[in-house]
Amino acid sequence: MHISPLTGICASSLGVALLLIVYAFVRGSKGLRSYIVTRVLLTLPMVLILVSVIFFVMRVIPGDPVTSELGPRGTPQAKERMREQLGLNDPIMVQYVKYLGRVVRLDLGTSLVQGNRPIVDELSERLPATLELVVPAMVVAVGFGVLSGTFAADRRKRPSDYGLRLFSITVYSMPIFWLGLILQVIFGVGLGIMPVAGRIDAIVNTTLDRYTNLLVVDSIITGNWAALGSSLHHLVLPVLTLGLALTGVFVRISRINVIESLVEDYILAARARGIRERVVVYRHALLNALIPIVTLIGLQFSVLLAGAVLTETTFSWPGMGLYLVERIGQRDYTAVQGVITVFAMSVAIISLLTDIIYAFLDPRVRY
Amino acid sequence: MRKLSYALIGLLIVVLVVGCAPSQKAEDMKTVIIGTTDEISSLDYSDAYAVHDWELMRNCNIGLTNYKPGTAEIVEGVADSWDISDDGLTYTFHLADGWKYPDGSALKAEDFVTTVNRALALEGDIHGVVATYVASVEAPDDKTVVFHLVNPRGDFPQIVSMGPFMPTKAGAYPEDELNRFPDKLVGVGAWQITEYDPAEQVVLEHNPNYKLGFSDTAPDRVIVRYFEDATAMALAIENGEIDVAWRILGPPEVQRLEEVDGLTVINTGGGGIRYLVPNHAMAPFDDVNVRKALAALVDRDEIVDRVMKGTVDPLYSMVPPGFLAANEEFLTMYNAPNIELAEELLTASGYSADEPLTFDLWYPPEHYGTHAAQIFQVLEEQFEATPMIQVTLQTQEWGTYIHALTDGEYPIGYLGWFFDYPDTSNYLDPFADSVASPSMGISYANDTMDQLLRDAGASTDVAEREQLYTDAQILYAEDVVTIPLTMEPEHVVLIDAKVSSVTIGPALVFNYELIELK
Numbered sequence: 001m002h003i004s005p006l007t008g009i010c011a012s013s014l015g016v017a018l019l020l021i022v023y024a025f026v027r028g029s030k031g032l033r034s035y036i037v038t039r040v041l042l043t044l045p046m047v048l049i050l051v052s053v054i055f056f057v058m059r060v061i062p063g064d065p066v067t068s069e070l071g072p073r074g075t076p077q078a079k080e081r082m083r084e085q086l087g088l089n090d091p092i093m094v095q096y097v098k099y100l101g102r103v104v105r106l107d108l109g110t111s112l113v114q115g116n117r118p119i120v121d122e123l124s125e126r127l128p129a130t131l132e133l134v135v136p137a138m139v140v141a142v143g144f145g146v147l148s149g150t151f152a153a154d155r156r157k158r159p160s161d162y163g164l165r166l167f168s169i170t171v172y173s174m175p176i177f178w179l180g181l182i183l184q185v186i187f188g189v190g191l192g193i194m195p196v197a198g199r200i201d202a203i204v205n206t207t208l209d210r211y212t213n214l215l216v217v218d219s220i221i222t223g224n225w226a227a228l229g230s231s232l233h234h235l236v237l238p239v240l241t242l243g244l245a246l247t248g249v250f251v252r253i254s255r256i257n258v259i260e261s262l263v264e265d266y267i268l269a270a271r272a273r274g275i276r277e278r279v280v281v282y283r284h285a286l287l288n289a290l291i292p293i294v295t296l297i298g299l300q301f302s303v304l305l306a307g308a309v310l311t312e313t314t315f316s317w318p319g320m321g322l323y324l325v326e327r328i329g330q331r332d333y334t335a336v337q338g339v340i341t342v343f344a345m346s347v348a349i350i351s352l353l354t355d356i357i358y359a360f361l362d363p364r365v366r367y
Numbered sequence: 368m369r370k371l372s373y374a375l376i377g378l379l380i381v382v383l384v385v386g387c388a389p390s391q392k393a394e395d396m397k398t399v400i401i402g403t404t405d406e407i408s409s410l411d412y413s414d415a416y417a418v419h420d421w422e423l424m425r426n427c428n429i430g431l432t433n434y435k436p437g438t439a440e441i442v443e444g445v446a447d448s449w450d451i452s453d454d455g456l457t458y459t460f461h462l463a464d465g466w467k468y469p470d471g472s473a474l475k476a477e478d479f480v481t482t483v484n485r486a487l488a489l490e491g492d493i494h495g496v497v498a499t500y501v502a503s504v505e506a507p508d509d510k511t512v513v514f515h516l517v518n519p520r521g522d523f524p525q526i527v528s529m530g531p532f533m534p535t536k537a538g539a540y541p542e543d544e545l546n547r548f549p550d551k552l553v554g555v556g557a558w559q560i561t562e563y564d565p566a567e568q569v570v571l572e573h574n575p576n577y578k579l580g581f582s583d584t585a586p587d588r589v590i591v592r593y594f595e596d597a598t599a600m601a602l603a604i605e606n607g608e609i610d611v612a613w614r615i616l617g618p619p620e621v622q623r624l625e626e627v628d629g630l631t632v633i634n635t636g637g638g639g640i641r642y643l644v645p646n647h648a649m650a651p652f653d654d655v656n657v658r659k660a661l662a663a664l665v666d667r668d669e670i671v672d673r674v675m676k677g678t679v680d681p682l683y684s685m686v687p688p689g690f691l692a693a694n695e696e697f698l699t700m701y702n703a704p705n706i707e708l709a710e711e712l713l714t715a716s717g718y719s720a721d722e723p724l725t726f727d728l729w730y731p732p733e734h735y736g737t738h739a740a741q742i743f744q745v746l747e748e749q750f751e752a753t754p755m756i757q758v759t760l761q762t763q764e765w766g767t768y769i770h771a772l773t774d775g776e777y778p779i780g781y782l783g784w785f786f787d788y789p790d791t792s793n794y795l796d797p798f799a800d801s802v803a804s805p806s807m808g809i810s811y812a813n814d815t816m817d818q819l820l821r822d823a824g825a826s827t828d829v830a831e832r833e834q835l836y837t838d839a840q841i842l843y844a845e846d847v848v849t850i851p852l853t854m855e856p857e858h859v860v861l862i863d864a865k866v867s868s869v870t871i872g873p874a875l876v877f878n879y880e881l882i883e884l885k
Contacts, residue, residue, distance in 0.1 A: 078490060113408070117548065125566060181598070188606045196602045202400045202568055202590045202609070316595040316603075318566035325595075326406075331766045 017353055024360045035359050043352045048100075050344040055099050058337050059092070065112055065333040086112075086334075108338035113330045119338035123320065127342065128213035129199060130319035132231075133238055133311065134304050138297070140243025141304075145250025146286070146293060152251065153258035154281045164251055172248030176307050180241040180314035187237060194237050197316040201230040238315045242307050246300055253296055257289035264288070291362050298354025302347045399586040399866065399882055402600045402609035406593060407565040409547035411540060412482045412533050414491030418785060418875070419614070421530045423591070426571060426879050428533040428554025431460045431479065431512065432524045436881055437872040439689065439789040441525050445474060445534070445555060446512070455519030455825055460512045460527070466555040467576035468536060474555050476506035478534030483514075486531040491545050493531045496787060500526055519825035521832060525788045557581070557880040558589065568592045571879065584867070584883040604630065604860055611869065612860040613877060617736045618678040621858045629863050636689070636873040637857040640682055640794075641735065643850040644772065644780045648810035651724055652778055656716040658847035660709040660724075660756075661779075663701040664749050667852060674741045675853070682851040684840050685784075686794045689873055691829070692836035693791070696844035697851060706753050713755045720754040727761045729772065730781040734765040743781075773808040780808065783855075789874045791836045792824050799839065799848050811848045 025036050066082045083089050087098060102109065108119035145168075152164040171179070188196035195201070200208070200215055208227040210218050216235075219228035261267060262285050270280045309321030316322070320339055327335040405419030412424060433444035446460040466474040483504045486497040500523065502515045520526065533554060540546050552560035557577045563569040569591040573581065592609055594600040601620040604612040605627055616624070625632045643661070645652035652658055667681035680688075683695035701708065718724045728750075730743050743760050750756045763771065772780040786793040797803045800820055801812035816839060823835035859869055859877075870881040 125564065184599075184602050189602055192606060195608055196606050197594060197599045197608065198567065198592065198603075202592050203398055205568060206562070206570055206590070313595050314599070316593070316599045318564075318593075322595060323566070329766060 014349070017349055020353060021356060024356050028360060029363065031363070032359055036356055039352060039355050039359075043348055046351075047345060047348050050348060051100065051103055051341055052096070054337055054340050054344060055096055058333055065331060103341060108341060109334035111327075111332055111335050113327070113332045113335075119335055122323065122335065123338060123342060125213060126318060126320045126323045128215075129317060130305075130308055130312070130321060132199070132214050132216060132235065133242065133317060133319055134308050136235060136239045137242035137246070137307075137311075138301075138304060140239055141246035141250055141300070142293070142297060144243065145247040146254045146290075148247070149251040149254025149256075150258045150282060150286050150289075152255045153262065153285075154277075156259060161255075165255070168248035168251035170248075171244045172252075174245065176241060176245045176310040177314045179245060180237070180311060183237050183241055184314070195234050196237065199231060199234050199317060200227060201234070204230040238311050238317055241314070242304065242311045245307055246304060249300065250293065250296065253293060254286075254289060257292055258285050261285040261288045291358060294358050294361065295354060298351050301350045302343075305343050305346070396587040397585075397884055398588045398590060399611060399879070399884065400590045400592055400609045401611040401613055401879075402592050402594055402603055403612075403614050404594050404597055404600055405614055407548075407563070407569070409492065409545070410549055410552050410560075411491065411545045411547050412530055412535050413485035413489055413540065414493055414545045414547060415530050416492040416496065416787075422875075422877055423552060423560065423569065423571075424530050424533060424554070425876055426556055426558045426589075427552050427560060427574075428556045429466070430529070430533045431462075431527045433528060434789075434872065434874045434876045436876075436878055437870045439872055439874040441528060444528065449524065451523075451827060455521070455827065456516045458514045458516070458523050458527075460514075462510045462512070465578045467574075467578070468555055469553050469559045469574045469576060471576055472536065474534055475509045476512045477509070478536055479512045479532065480504050480506045481537055482531060482533060482535045485535075485540065485542070485545075489543075489545050493529075496529070497531050518821070521823075521825055521827040522788070522790045522792055525790045529788055557878070566593065577880075581880055582883075584885075585880050586882055586884055589879045589882075601860075604862065607862065610862050610865050611882075613871075614857060614859075616858050616860065618675050618738060621678050622676055624860050631861045631863055633859050633861070633869070633871075635857045635859055635871040635875065637855075637875045639783060639785050639855045639857065640685065640687060641679075641781065641783050641852045641855060642682070642685065643852060644782050644808050645847065645849065646775055646778050646780075646808060646810060647812075647848075648775055648805075649778050651726055654716050655846060656712040657724060658850070659701070660712040661750065662697060662844075662847050662850050663703050663705040663709040663712065664752060664756075665746065665850060665852065666704040666749050669704075669749070670742055670745055670853060674738055674745055678858075679853040679855045682854045685798060685843065685849065685851050686791050686836070686840060687854045690789070690794065691791045692833045692840065694837060694840055696840045700844045704749060704752065710753050710755055713753070718755050723755050723757045725757045725759070726778050727759045728779055728781075729761045729763060729768065729777045731765040731768040732762045734768070735781070735783055739781075773806060775805070775808050775810060777808070782807075785875075791832075792820070795836065795839055795843065796820055796824070799843055804848075809848060811846065813842070813846060816842050816846075816848075 021036060021040065025033055028036070065086070066079050066088065087095055090098070106120060108123070111117045111119060111122060148164050152161045155161045184196040187194040204227050208215065208218060208224055209222050211221065212218055215231035216228060219225070219231055258281070262281070267280060267285055270284050305321070308319060309324060311317065312319045312321035313325055320342070324336065324339045327339070403419065407423070408417045408420055409415040410420060410423065415421060415424065430444045431446040431449070432441050434440065435442045443463070445462055445466045447463040449458055449460045451458055462474065462476055468474070483497060483501060486493055487501065500516055500520055502517050504515070505513050507513060514523070516523065526532070539553070540549065548565070553574070555574070555578070557574055557579070558571040559574050561570050561572050571589040571591070573587065594603065597615060597617045597620045600609070600612050601616065601624055603609050604624070621632060624630055645658050645661070647653055667683070671677060671679055671681050683698040684693060686693040713724055728743065728746065730739055732739055747758045747760055750758045768780070771777055772782070784794070798807055798809055799811060799816050801817050804811040819835050819839040819842065823832050823839065826832045826835065857875060859871060861869065865885060867883040867885050869877065871877045
């Protein structure tokens with residue numbers, strides 16, 4: 001049986017989510033278990049509402065997919081045939097029920113502009129590119145942001161604190177596409193050390209056998225080290241752009257929470273016991289400040305996806321964001337609907353996981 | 368913390384060193400990487416109707432006729448001769464020997480029948496174009512293709528150079544449905560597409576059986592790489608990630624790249640034009656005086672100099688210079704900017720400074736480049752140079768705009784045009800023919816014009832065609848069917864260290880085998 005990368009990624013993501021939930025369920029208290037059950041049950045109507053909103057919004061916005069596709073050359077017969085083929089002649093509720101049935105089976109329909117290609121196939125090519133971008137970007141944003149915020153809290157009201165706060169406001173307020181362009185001009189055209197577009201060198205690309213469409217993974221499993229180097233090389237600027245754009249908020253949240261932790265009694269007690277200041281700050285204070293940061297990661301995931309749209313456009317990165325932009329321009333309704341559905345379901349799953357991790361870390365959190 | 372910093376720096380160095388290292392494959396083959404902001408829409412010969420799709424097809428295949436490289440002149444393709452029946456309704460093409468597909472099989476006349484019949488039957492994007500000209504096609508033997516036309520066409524040799532008239536082997540595409548993304552694209556041309564991802568790149572390698580062969584300086588392999596926008600593509604060629612930047616560079620990129628050392632920017636000419644589209648079926652543009660007044664006010668030189676910084680040329684007829692019978696009738700007739708004439712015409716239609724002509728002028732803000740807003744600010748100033756006109760600029764996103772305009776919902780709009788085949792008829796018929804005009808949002812109808820265009824289309828006598836098209840352009844300017852504004856030549860950018868030259872003419876046919884490497 002052929003399994004598309006999209007199906008594989010969805011299945012593995014759900015598998016990981018399920019494992020985490022089971023782990024928390026087994027290791028957690030009775031209160032946590034009932035919280036997990038409630039939260040999982042609440043996710044189902046949330047996903048239903050999301051996909052329903054997408055369905056109905058796509059049908060009330062101006063424009064007709066059939067006219068868009070066939071254009072002025074479309075004869076009434078051709079338009080009617082296409083309406084029938086797309087099921088647009090069915091009553092709206094029949095279309096809705098069919099749509100829900102297809103979403104459950106991960107059948108997102110076929111493209112209106114790319115020769116009736118299944119959307120799932122198209123997203124299978126694009127989703128790995130987006131994942132390869134957003135996951136390292138989130139690592140950069142969280143890693144750099146949290147460490148910098150903690151560092152700033154430790155150096156409160158010193159020049160390094162002011163500098164980091166200024167930095168965080170600057171990158172937070174900077175448009176992503178502009179930041180990307182600046183990095184392209186400096187590190188690409190100016191210094192000539194970074195590629196400015198695409199996922200991999202065009203020639204190296206011809207030597208790479210793809211299995212997952214995650215180029216770093218494919219390079220490793222095929223032992224193609226030139227492809228690994230090239231794909232990592234191409235990742236640097238887009239990941240920095242997207243990561244830095246999100247860093248600001250993590251710097252500020254980490255800083256304020258670590259500052260609050262540093263005045264707690266247990267920090268005073270740790271210092272009184274002679275524990276080194278670095279350990280006090282980076283282990284005791286930071287760990288206790290992580291809880292709101294975990295929540296923030298979940299909330300920022302949707303921002304990350306929105307940022308990916310702009311980053312992918314700036315760097316000609318062939319991911320879901322660029323795909324969405326292209327298909328909006330081409331009035332490919334089924335493709336747009338498919339991308340938004342995948343985005344919405346991703347956000348719903350990430351929110352679920354974040355809430356469970358939050359509850360796992362902080363026993364006070366319960367419904 | 369320090370260890371983490373060291374680890375990150377180490378990783379960055381590894382990435383830079385490994386990522387910058389040239390691949391072994393790069394040294395084995397002479398590869399050229401061509402960047403473009405175009406995209407693949409369809410690689411089915413019986414469906415494709417886009418410039419870039421045809422570019423790939425013309426590199427992989429050859430029609431019955433072909434363009435002489437670097438020109439818009441039609442010469443023999445795989446046919447070495449053709450005959451026209453006395454009534455002009457039947458064209459018989461005779462195939463030359465020696466044309467073969469990459470698998471070694473010989474070209475057959477039936478291969479042309481396959482493509483054309485699929486185009487007629489399957490109603491893909493190109494269906495209407497083929498059906499307009501061709502009633503039926505047959506192959507009485509392996510070396511003869513016979514077309515029976517709907518109407519006599521003197522320019523049919525130009526028409527058969529288009530994508531849907533190229534040969535496809537039986538079985539390469541399904542008979543009863545389109546296949547816009549076949550695994551490979553092959554033909555009897557110089558190249559074959561061996562692998563591609565529409566989102567990233569196309570790889571073309573030699574057709575080992577190509578009849579005309581390859582020069583020593585030609586590339587062994589061509590990779591066409593896709594970019595989201597001209598800015599990214601311009602940065603990529605500056606950074607050496609691509610060897611050739613081709614379609615579509617805007618004026619800002621062209622101006623900037625012209626100043627970069629190590630790059631050569633070439634103006635290829637080409638037939639892309641921009642024009643205003645008055646809706647003749649809607650007030651106030653159902654009044655010819657109003658259309659003439661606007662034609663008298665448009666100062667094209669100001670648009671070229673002030674906005675486009677000299678990267679485009681003013682256009683005074685829909686037929687660009689270099690095409691049969693091209694003239695500058697709008698310049699001769701209106702000598703714009705001519706405020707006095709405009710006011711005279713508007714007065715005759717009952718407008719005055721107290722009761723000015725008011726209208727909405729529509730344009731898409733992004734589709735034709737970021738400078739569109741500036742063009743329209745200048746146009747607004749030019750029209751409002753007389754107090755008898757008040758313009759309201761309106762914008763609409765392209766997807767909605769194009770359908771509203773062609774459906775006749777706007778009084779006046781802005782469009783670009785790129786020919787399907789390089790003949791004067793393709794610059795006049797779609798706008799001025801009474802059958803075609805409504806689908807362009809113009810709704811112009813004039814029996815005299817119809818007759819002129821029909822006679823010119825049917826004629827095979829060059830002198831006669833020239834006279835008919837000259838007359839048609841005079842009538843076009845008198846009636847102000849549309850208002851031609853500018854001609855936008857394409858530019859190609861080469862990396863000097865690697866590419867010596869490319870051959871692209873006004874027909875914008877880029878033959879990759881004619882790329883000369885250093």
